[in-house]
Amino acid sequence: MSIKKVLQRLGFLLLVIWAASTITFFIPRLSSRNPIRERFAELARTGGFSPADLEIIIAAYSAKFGIDRPLLEQYASYMGSIARFDLGISLHKYPKTVWELIMEALPWTIGLLLVTTILSFVIGNLLGAVAAWPRSPGWLRAFATPFVLLQGVPPVLLGVLLLFFIGFRLKLLPLGGAYSIGRVPQWDWPSFLDLLKHQILPAVSLIFGSMGAWVLSMRGMGVTIQGEDYVNFAEHKGLSGYTIFKDYYLRNALLPQVTGFALALGTVFTSAIVAEQIFSLPGVGSVLNDAIRANDFMVIYGIVLFITITVASLMVLVELIYPLLDPRIRH
Amino acid sequence: MKPVLQVLNLLVTYYTDAGRAKALDDVSLTLNAGEKLGLVGESGSGKSTMALAMMRMIKPPGRIEGGQVIVDGTELTKLSDEEMLKARLSKIAYIPQGAMNSLNPVLRIGRQMVDAIKAHDDEASRRTIEERCMEALESVDLKRSVFKMYPHELSGGMKQRVCIAIGILLNPKVIIADEPTSALDVVTQRQVMETIDRVQEQLGAAVILIGHDMGLMAQFVDKVAVMYAGRLAEVSIVRDMFTDPKHPYAQALIRSLPSLENKGVFQGIPGLAPSLLRIPSGCAFHPRCPYRMDVCTTVRPELETLSNGRQVACHLYTEGLTDAGANGIQERHQSVYARPAVKDIDNRT
Numbered sequence: 001m002s003i004k005k006v007l008q009r010l011g012f013l014l015l016v017i018w019a020a021s022t023i024t025f026f027i028p029r030l031s032s033r034n035p036i037r038e039r040f041a042e043l044a045r046t047g048g049f050s051p052a053d054l055e056i057i058i059a060a061y062s063a064k065f066g067i068d069r070p071l072l073e074q075y076a077s078y079m080g081s082i083a084r085f086d087l088g089i090s091l092h093k094y095p096k097t098v099w100e101l102i103m104e105a106l107p108w109t110i111g112l113l114l115v116t117t118i119l120s121f122v123i124g125n126l127l128g129a130v131a132a133w134p135r136s137p138g139w140l141r142a143f144a145t146p147f148v149l150l151q152g153v154p155p156v157l158l159g160v161l162l163l164f165f166i167g168f169r170l171k172l173l174p175l176g177g178a179y180s181i182g183r184v185p186q187w188d189w190p191s192f193l194d195l196l197k198h199q200i201l202p203a204v205s206l207i208f209g210s211m212g213a214w215v216l217s218m219r220g221m222g223v224t225i226q227g228e229d230y231v232n233f234a235e236h237k238g239l240s241g242y243t244i245f246k247d248y249y250l251r252n253a254l255l256p257q258v259t260g261f262a263l264a265l266g267t268v269f270t271s272a273i274v275a276e277q278i279f280s281l282p283g284v285g286s287v288l289n290d291a292i293r294a295n296d297f298m299v300i301y302g303i304v305l306f307i308t309i310t311v312a313s314l315m316v317l318v319e320l321i322y323p324l325l326d327p328r329i330r331h
Numbered sequence: 332m333k334p335v336l337q338v339l340n341l342l343v344t345y346y347t348d349a350g351r352a353k354a355l356d357d358v359s360l361t362l363n364a365g366e367k368l369g370l371v372g373e374s375g376s377g378k379s380t381m382a383l384a385m386m387r388m389i390k391p392p393g394r395i396e397g398g399q400v401i402v403d404g405t406e407l408t409k410l411s412d413e414e415m416l417k418a419r420l421s422k423i424a425y426i427p428q429g430a431m432n433s434l435n436p437v438l439r440i441g442r443q444m445v446d447a448i449k450a451h452d453d454e455a456s457r458r459t460i461e462e463r464c465m466e467a468l469e470s471v472d473l474k475r476s477v478f479k480m481y482p483h484e485l486s487g488g489m490k491q492r493v494c495i496a497i498g499i500l501l502n503p504k505v506i507i508a509d510e511p512t513s514a515l516d517v518v519t520q521r522q523v524m525e526t527i528d529r530v531q532e533q534l535g536a537a538v539i540l541i542g543h544d545m546g547l548m549a550q551f552v553d554k555v556a557v558m559y560a561g562r563l564a565e566v567s568i569v570r571d572m573f574t575d576p577k578h579p580y581a582q583a584l585i586r587s588l589p590s591l592e593n594k595g596v597f598q599g600i601p602g603l604a605p606s607l608l609r610i611p612s613g614c615a616f617h618p619r620c621p622y623r624m625d626v627c628t629t630v631r632p633e634l635e636t637l638s639n640g641r642q643v644a645c646h647l648y649t650e651g652l653t654d655a656g657a658n659g660i661q662e663r664h665q666s667v668y669a670r671p672a673v674k675d676i677d678n679r680t
């Protein structure tokens with residue numbers, strides 16, 4: 001791929017970032033609601049300070065968040081702060097910044113969602129490839145079928161079912177949360193094992209829920225590729241089955257799957273919202289959920305922006321890597 | 332001379348949903364070192380099946396159900412699967428039909444050649460392996476730089492040459508090229524054929540050329556074998572085949588070639604090629620044969636060597652008739668092929 005192509009992609013990415021920031025800037029400001037007023041009105045109901053004080057506090061906060069300035073000026077300073085990774089301050093969890101909230105939650109989401117997405121991709125594609133390979137043993141090929149069937153079950157339902165049977169009825173694994181109640185997490189083995197135990201059900205339901213799609217598409221791809229002339233010729237050359245499988249069959253069958261993987265990355269955060277909810281886990285999805293409930297618009301739009309930029313960047317990254325896998329795209 | 336390739340009574344059947352297709356029915360063939368054989372026949376007559384059976388590469392639903400393939404004293408049909416892997420390319424090489432797509436698009440040419448050598452010789456050093464590949468490329472008139480290129484950077488003719496270069500990497504005793512020129516323009520066709528010719532001479536290998544183009548074939552092979560419905564109809568040296576074909580199907584094939592005299596008047600072969608699922612009884616060609624006799628519908632003619640050394644599978648030459656007598660019968664029937672019919676044009680092989 002030429003430098004020009006790379007620059008073009010990066011330019012495109014900047015454009016996406018600009019568009020997303022602009023949208024997240026204007027949408028809340030188009031609404032007639034004043035989140036700061038709502039927030040403090042709520043506090044006033046429970047906390048009990050006088051309406052006069054309330055007006056002063058709101059004015060002070062509006063000044064602090066810059067909501068009282070002209071729109072264009074706000075826009076300029078907003079774009080400036082985004083360039084500095086400053087997504088604003090949470091209204092609900094003041095004085096935490098949105099960036100801090102995201103960074104605290106991100107390891108959880110990456111740990112669960114990104115890892116399961118990758119695992120699901122790797123296992124699913126291997127199973128699909130093996131299932132389509134005529135020389136695989138029969139039991140290995142049969143292995144793929146249940147996962148294809150599982151594909152018909154929505155991941156949410158799968159999660160709930162797993163929770164009910166394995167967590168609730170059999171009591172084999174915890175019902176939710178990141179740690180056992182009462183445990184103070186430390187950097188030691190028991191804490192780590194406890195954490196792992198809490199991640200098993202979510203991980204399994206996420207992997208099983210998404211793997212079938214990979215198995216199915218890879219099996220279809222594999223059937224096509226194994227009939228290709230170059231796979232046959234590889235056999236005529238007397239290559240070992242392993243070499244043919246790995247370098248002549250799998251490598252080619254994987255190409256379209258990589259594009260699919262870029263698209264799957266886009267759904268990581270969407271799945272996070274659901275999965276972290278079902279299994280009461282910390283993460284970006286939970287932060288977003290809390291923010292929506294508390295009408296913490298700074299956090300909502302901050303996360304939306306963060307997700308958009310992350311997903312767009314990942315996709316550009318995959319697109320930049322793809323030519324390394326397929327020489328035909330390289331020029 | 333000791334034959335380098337012996338095919339004895341080879342039987343291949345495809346078990347399809349529609350029934351059993353006898354794609355190769357008791358085929359025997361002998362080839363000496365340095366000999367070039369052209370294998371011709373209508374589409375579906377079993378040419379590729381024969382080549383694949385020799386490589387032991389018939390895949391389900393197909394099965395080799397009998398016969399022997401002996402290359403250079405080794406009976407391939409008796410080797411273990413492991414040994415057969417080693418025999419491919421080093422004893423017998425197959426350059427597949429459709430060389431356009433026979434190269435892995437994501438690997439460099441060099442890598443695909445190195446893979447082939449490594450599969451047979453894991454002791455050679457990287458340097459010597461690469462040197463062997465480069466030499467093979469040069470011997471098919473390609474630049475050494477092709478080693479570093481990807482298939483999509485090559486023209487069709489170059490890809491075909493790469494396939495030939497891979498085919499000769501391990502000095503096989505028998506090289507089978509399946510329609511090596513079918514997707515190429517006329518000039519490139521000739522060049523590729525000349526390359527095969529030269530490479531074959533250097534190696535002294537026996538070559539089987541599969542193809543439809545009798546004209547091109549005539550210039551490069553020593554012998555021609557005509558296949559019909561999974562059987563050999565006739566095997567003759569090239570001059571005999573073109574001037575005096577014996578088998579009625581071979582005669583029809585030769586007659587259907589355009590020549591200076593019959594330019595513009597195309598002569599097809601009446602009737603359709605039979606389905607392998609329902610091969611006619613007796614001689615498979617009998618429904619289309621103008622010289623059909625009663626015995627033809629019931630008794631299958633075997634490939635016999637006539638007193639003059641010609642090999643033909645036809646009752647005209649074995650039912651107590653001499654070669655001359657058979658020619659007499661045929662002369663009385665000459666008129667059969669004198670009427671070109673428009674509807675026969677599609678039946679061209």
Ligand SMILES: Nc1ncnc2c1ncn2[C@@H]1O[C@H](COP(=O)(O)OP(=O)(O)OP(=O)(O)O)[C@@H](O)[C@H]1O
Nearest residue numbers: 345347352354373374375376377378379380381607
């Ligand atoms: N995979 C398969 N499954 C079922 N039948 C097959 C299969 N491969 C070949 N056959 C049958 O075997 C017969 C011979 O096929 P083959 O490919 O050997 O013909 P061919 O002479 O090489 O034809 P062409 O000139 O078109 O390459 C065909 O008529 C076909 O019916």
Ligand code: SF4
Nearest residue numbers: 614617620627645646
């Ligand atoms: S055996 Fe009979 S039917 Fe067959 S080619 Fe000879 S004459 Fe024709």
Ligand SMILES: [Mg+2]
Nearest residue numbers: 378379380428
């Ligand atoms: Mg063929």
